[in-house]
Amino acid sequence: MMMMVRKSKGLGERHQKILEFIASYQREHKHPPSIREIGLHCDISSTSVVNYYLDQLEKSGHLERDRKISRGMRLTGNTPLGDMLRVQMLGVIQAGEPIPVPTNDSFSSFTPDDSVEIAASLMPSKEKGKELFALKVQGDSMIDAMVNDGDIIILKPTQEASNGDMVAVWLSERNETTLKFFFKEKDKYRLQPANPTMKPIYVDKKESLEIKGKVVMVIRKVERYNS
């Protein structure tokens, strides 16, 4: 004597509810719900009915299912396939200050101090986050490298750089940290700004030049311009 029927196509109220529950459950538990859990929270008393809807959602492409496997379902659309990697935010980089470099305690005893998540699909090489670290740029001094105040740079720690690498270097004799493209020439190093309109600076090989890391990515969250 009571029945909310959903004609033919489109997502029904039940479908919607299930989809939302799966999403929220996944967020909270880090893994998908079981059929029975879905039924419980969506006021469906029979596991077969849940299965019934799950089948439909799968056919309509909202869901993927690994039959026979516990909680083997996942939403399509957003929260897609790719995985991502978390890189540690070690501190800030600014002119006149040495930059922090990753301590050598491998990757154990990780302090989730502060970190940035990067979609793995964005990483250029296969340098999949093993030893990457992130720095926040402070001040406008990196402008010649097309890096602005507040930007986040992702870098791979290294002492040596190939020609063409963008590196973070510490010029102790100039008491300056800077981001430049690195080129080794006859008797000196050429540090080429990213901005083609700016002239490179040359560092004699006698001068101490400490390469701190190689930049692999720059991320800028554009918020607002203060002016």
Add this chain to the structure above:
Amino acid sequence: MMMMVRKSKGLGERHQKILEFIASYQREHKHPPSIREIGLHCDISSTSVVNYYLDQLEKSGHLERDRKISRGMRLTGNTPLGDMLRVQMLGVIQAGEPIPVPTNDSFSSFTPDDSVEIAASLMPSKEKGKELFALKVQGDSMIDAMVNDGDIIILKPTQEASNGDMVAVWLSERNETTLKFFFKEKDKYRLQPANPTMKPIYVDKKESLEIKGKVVMVIRKVERYNS
């Protein structure tokens, strides 16, 4: 009469193997393996041994476990909790060319033409990818906005901008697309370059100025410098 023993602390060969298997299995199947599957692929004949190692990995912080729940394990460190959102890459943006804007077919019939994945945790506002789109910057003409050739910009489609927003605008009378910070003044618009050393350009309100979108993020993959 044969036994590879691992003294005391640190990750043993077995631990490493299990960790790697879980990661690869997860990549392939989109869900964690079961204890028996781990044992099978890591040459461990007893489920209790796998459980034994899993316990250790959990204690050492490499793994999280939801006991009693099938495949209720996940690696910590990388491949973490957060979800991400996929934004469509609609095309390129370059001076002298109009930029593509999202067609109005909502978000159904999604062509995975080309897309970028962004960690949700990086998104400034709660504008969680609903209608975001991405463009690849071509040419050096956006340099005054601290955007380089090859950069990827994420923007939110809009026709109106508030003061201080970074917008992509089409100046039809100048036949140019550009990225600038937007300010409305008495009788004109001020388009402020991101680079503080560069002067703003002013556009009379009579001139047509089409705001295409508001930039929310800039991503640069640093590969190599051609020079």
Add this chain to the structure above:
DNA sequence: ATGATACTCGAACGCCTGTTCTGTGTCAAG
């Protein structure tokens, strides 16, 4: 030797979970 520690096996127990089958009420088309 002896005991402690680390590691490994195999089997059994029992809950968890997806699947399947039978049955019921609703509604629209024939």
Add this chain to the structure above:
DNA sequence: CTTGACACAGAACAGGCGTTCGAGTATCAT
């Protein structure tokens, strides 16, 4: 009215899967 698709319930079945227990072996310090 009959028929059939559709939405749903409930129960039972069969594996999947984590857990636990008893027992055996190797290494090392005492």
